[in-house]
Amino acid sequence: MKTTAAQTSYEAKLAAIRASAPARSPTVRVLAAYAEHSDCNLATLGFAAGVDFDRLLVGTQYEAPFGQSPFAFSRGVAFERMIAKHGYALTLELLREKMDFAVDDAKIINLRQAYQKNKQGMQMRANDTRTLIRQLINGSPTAPNLIDGAVLQASIGGMPAFFEADALAARFGGPIHAGEVKSFPVVDGRADRDKLGAALDQVSMYILFAKQLVESIGANPDLISPVALIITPMNVSLTPTLSIKDVSKRIGRAERLLAKVPDVRKIAADIPPDISFGPIATPTAPEASRADALHVLADRVGTAYSPSCLSSCGNALFCRGRAFKACSPSLTGPQAIRLLPGVRSLDRAAELTDGAPPSINEASVAPLLARAGRLYDAAIAGASPSKNRRAG
Amino acid sequence: MNQLDAALAARSFRAGRGVRSASLRHRRLAPNPLALVFWQLGGEPFSAAAIGYGHKRQNLRMVVAGDPRNRDLAFAALLKFAGWFNQRFEVAAGYREWIQEEGTEVSSNAPQVIVANEASVEMIGRLGRRLAYLPTDGPKAAPPELIRLGQHFLFLHRHSRVAGQQLVVPLTDFLSQHWVTPQSAFEQQSLGAFNSYIAPPAGSSGFHAAAESERDSLGPVPSGDDDQKLEPLVDRFNLRRGQATDAVTVTPLLIPIENHYRPLIQHTWTQVWDCRDREASWLEAPSVERRWQSDRKAYTQHIDWTAKNGRTRTRQTARQAAVRLRTLEDAKARLQAEEACDDPVKMIPYILQNKAVQGRVVRIEADRRERINGRMLRRPLVTLLSPDACLVPRGKELWWTGSPDGRSYLIHDVQPDPSGGCLVTLKLTTGSTATPLPAAKSQACFSVHTTTKAWFANLPPTEPWSHRPPVGEPPPAPIEGENPL
Numbered sequence: 001m002k003t004t005a006a007q008t009s010y011e012a013k014l015a016a017i018r019a020s021a022p023a024r025s026p027t028v029r030v031l032a033a034y035a036e037h038s039d040c041n042l043a044t045l046g047f048a049a050g051v052d053f054d055r056l057l058v059g060t061q062y063e064a065p066f067g068q069s070p071f072a073f074s075r076g077v078a079f080e081r082m083i084a085k086h087g088y089a090l091t092l093e094l095l096r097e098k099m100d101f102a103v104d105d106a107k108i109i110n111l112r113q114a115y116q117k118n119k120q121g122m123q124m125r126a127n128d129t130r131t132l133i134r135q136l137i138n139g140s141p142t143a144p145n146l147i148d149g150a151v152l153q154a155s156i157g158g159m160p161a162f163f164e165a166d167a168l169a170a171r172f173g174g175p176i177h178a179g180e181v182k183s184f185p186v187v188d189g190r191a192d193r194d195k196l197g198a199a200l201d202q203v204s205m206y207i208l209f210a211k212q213l214v215e216s217i218g219a220n221p222d223l224i225s226p227v228a229l230i231i232t233p234m235n236v237s238l239t240p241t242l243s244i245k246d247v248s249k250r251i252g253r254a255e256r257l258l259a260k261v262p263d264v265r266k267i268a269a270d271i272p273p274d275i276s277f278g279p280i281a282t283p284t285a286p287e288a289s290r291a292d293a294l295h296v297l298a299d300r301v302g303t304a305y306s307p308s309c310l311s312s313c314g315n316a317l318f319c320r321g322r323a324f325k326a327c328s329p330s331l332t333g334p335q336a337i338r339l340l341p342g343v344r345s346l347d348r349a350a351e352l353t354d355g356a357p358p359s360i361n362e363a364s365v366a367p368l369l370a371r372a373g374r375l376y377d378a379a380i381a382g383a384s385p386s387k388n389r390r391a392g
Numbered sequence: 393m394n395q396l397d398a399a400l401a402a403r404s405f406r407a408g409r410g411v412r413s414a415s416l417r418h419r420r421l422a423p424n425p426l427a428l429v430f431w432q433l434g435g436e437p438f439s440a441a442a443i444g445y446g447h448k449r450q451n452l453r454m455v456v457a458g459d460p461r462n463r464d465l466a467f468a469a470l471l472k473f474a475g476w477f478n479q480r481f482e483v484a485a486g487y488r489e490w491i492q493e494e495g496t497e498v499s500s501n502a503p504q505v506i507v508a509n510e511a512s513v514e515m516i517g518r519l520g521r522r523l524a525y526l527p528t529d530g531p532k533a534a535p536p537e538l539i540r541l542g543q544h545f546l547f548l549h550r551h552s553r554v555a556g557q558q559l560v561v562p563l564t565d566f567l568s569q570h571w572v573t574p575q576s577a578f579e580q581q582s583l584g585a586f587n588s589y590i591a592p593p594a595g596s597s598g599f600h601a602a603a604e605s606e607r608d609s610l611g612p613v614p615s616g617d618d619d620q621k622l623e624p625l626v627d628r629f630n631l632r633r634g635q636a637t638d639a640v641t642v643t644p645l646l647i648p649i650e651n652h653y654r655p656l657i658q659h660t661w662t663q664v665w666d667c668r669d670r671e672a673s674w675l676e677a678p679s680v681e682r683r684w685q686s687d688r689k690a691y692t693q694h695i696d697w698t699a700k701n702g703r704t705r706t707r708q709t710a711r712q713a714a715v716r717l718r719t720l721e722d723a724k725a726r727l728q729a730e731e732a733c734d735d736p737v738k739m740i741p742y743i744l745q746n747k748a749v750q751g752r753v754v755r756i757e758a759d760r761r762e763r764i765n766g767r768m769l770r771r772p773l774v775t776l777l778s779p780d781a782c783l784v785p786r787g788k789e790l791w792w793t794g795s796p797d798g799r800s801y802l803i804h805d806v807q808p809d810p811s812g813g814c815l816v817t818l819k820l821t822t823g824s825t826a827t828p829l830p831a832a833k834s835q836a837c838f839s840v841h842t843t844t845k846a847w848f849a850n851l852p853p854t855e856p857w858s859h860r861p862p863v864g865e866p867p868p869a870p871i872e873g874e875n876p877l
Contacts (some may be wrong), residue, residue, distance in 0.1 A: 069434020
């Protein structure tokens with residue numbers, strides 16, 4: 001990708017918006033988190049400028065509680081090390097057993113070692129992945145059956161980005177599969193729904209990028225299989241097991257999600273020059289002034305708080321505080337918004353339950369709220385904790 | 393969330409504290425429950441790093457594994473806990489009484505386990521899964537107490553899915569049955585935050601009190617910060633013990649790790665008992681007794697099954713799954729019906745959804761007769777004056793909340809009333825004079841809820857082809873067969 005003057009100018013502008021704020025490059029996790037609140041302008045701006053929201057408010061009362069346990073980290077590392085032990089013996093065994101790999105389908109290339117851990121290293125790994133995939137497609141006898149740590153390059157909102165897939169695997173002459181190693185357990189054939197869903201979404205994204213890569217080589221993208229491979233510990237031990245799942249629908253969703261990512265260039269062009277995350281991220285500044293700076297920014301670009309932000313956005317506690325100040329029904333969640341159409345605040349909804357005269361916007365829901373309030377007052381009258389409870 | 397919840401969330405927001413969504417207490421809270429507090433290491437789902445336990449607020453005991461990633465250390469801690477738990481869990485099964493409706497002998501009491509949150513119930517399930525299937529012989533034979541603990545835990549986890557059960561009570565779940573706050577379901581999973589919003593300290597609003605409380609994890613999954621403080625302690629512990637796992641060497645080395653967990657467990661412990669004691673002071677709903685009886689039956693069956701060395705499958709058969717689904721759905725429907733019929737507040741959502749009608753009884757025609765199949769039969773009519781318009785359609789089958797297990801009524805007629813409400817006439821579907829009728833001029837409510845046990849067809853004796861596991865290819869005929877003639 002050649003660097004043009006236009007590209008440097010928008011990159012410089014985004015860097016100015018980010019200023020001293022902690023940076024992060026888009027990974028599949030960051031993309032998935034962003035997908036959950038792509039309707040939030042502040043999140044979009046932060047995503048485009050590469051601001052790490054999880055660390056933006058460190059040192060304030062709004063700091064995100066996303067600290068990772070060192071034990072969780074070491075378990076993941078131990079598991080990955082275990083399946084790579086003895087020349088990936090356990091992994092190959094699983095591939096033979098469940099994916100019909102032949103005994104001599106055992107050429108492995110590890111792209112995690114011998115590269116620098118920076119942008120240049122990633123670029124080199126991406127180039128090597130491309131070469132290896134081409135060998136695979138051409139049926140070259142030197143082609144690998146398993147690429148550990150393949151790097152796929154993709155364009156996110158017009159910006160080039162690198163994604164590190166745990167594994168790409170193919171038996172000789174067969175389709176190429178994307179695989180992911182996770183340390184959550186699959187117990188009696190069942191896994192935690194949320195964790196499995198996140199892992200499958202992640203693999204779908206890799207499959208999509210791999211398809212784009214194959215297409216750019218000039219081959220048929222259907223050579224990349226829509227069947228995802230997930231290696232996890234089985235039951236209560238660390239013995240690895242392989243789960244196979246067709247993720248065609250999730251690939252379609254990943255494609256729509258990527259299409260929804262706004263063009264970074266357009267955002268950079270539209271943002272007024274004085275907008276910057278710098279004053280918010282300054283750890284030496286007083287907490288109140290950092291929060292005020294973020295309030296000003298949030299007022300200018302707009303936010304869209306929902307309780308689901310709490311598990312995926314580093315600014316969620318800040319936005320929840322704003323929703324509380326505004327008495328917004330979004331504090332309770334999307335269901336409350338749906339049940340209170342046209343009511344601007346929770347305070348107002350409480351007035352309507354007391355039978356306050358409704359405005360035109362509130363007319364549809366006001367009778368129901370007033371009736372609910374009246375029935376409740378009648379039913380709850382006299383109920384109170386009492387001492388003469390029945391013995392248990 | 394329903395229309396009433398939205399209204400109450402708004403009122404709760406305005407008041408800055410929790411609002412009751414029930415006028416009674418719909419779960420049994422036993423006087424001496426087995427309270428359990430769990431902590432695991434982040435990312436180590438199948439072992440307990442620390443357990444706090446006790447059946448009274450004053451005597452909290454605690455056991456710490458040291459490094460639960462070591463099987464011997466983890467099992468040593470669990471064994472100590474199992475010695476306390478198994479005995480208390482099993483003791484109630486020794487006293488039986490005959491229950492006519494169940495047609496069997498049932499324990500006259502049952503143990504109750506209380507935990508802080510739904511995640512603790514999941515922890516109980518995971519520990520049970522790990523322990524219940526341990527080998528009893530061979531080089532790695534596990535002590536039988538551990539296996540029994542695992543079986544009890546597996547049972548509790550399985551039973552926790554039955555709606556309205558009271559053998560294991562996660563308090564966050566309990567609170568959400570009885571209180572409404574403007575918090576989302578996700579935030580209410582933190583017992584500290586939910587509890588603080590319901591009853592914030594004097595001078596503080598629920599929102600701020602909850603934001604303060606949710607920073608502390610109440611277990612079993614630790615916060616990242618807590619584990620970061622723990623990691624050097626565990627490293628030093630492992631360094632000092634070398635390979636040793638015997639109690640004599642390990643016990644003195646555990647002290648720093650115990651000191652790490654003690655305040656965490658104590659904090660959860662206080663929250664659990666504060667919450668439990670406050671809720672226990674509410675009057676218990678009448679149908680709790682019926683559900684407690686079915687809990688006792690499930691408990692008795694479990695104890696008898698394990699006493700016979702009975703095992704539990706990890707993967708259900710098609711038949712088990714069908715029966716299980718029926719049990720769960722039946723329990724849920726009965727729970728909804730019983731709660732709504734017990735408690736006028738729980739009935740409100742159904743009135744708002746036009747699944748129930750309530751009002752003052754203005755007329756009773758107890759001796760009215762109508763021609764049915766050529767005979768004149770008694771079919772009493774009850775007329776209600778409902779203050780609101782009634783959108784329940786004619787012919788709809790409803791039950792009087794005064795006898796929800798009795799015969800149904802049909803909506804016979806609905807007429808507008810000049811007062812703005814409407815007159816709803818209901819027809820009793822039996823002529824029996826033994827069936828009670830609401831009293832004239834009293835308030836009465838008729839709803840879709842009935843607590844009669846639904847009738848189910850028996851399952852076919854063999855599984856239909858759609859539910860049979862695939863049968864493998866038949867083995868090929870022997871090459872050198874018997875005499876071909």
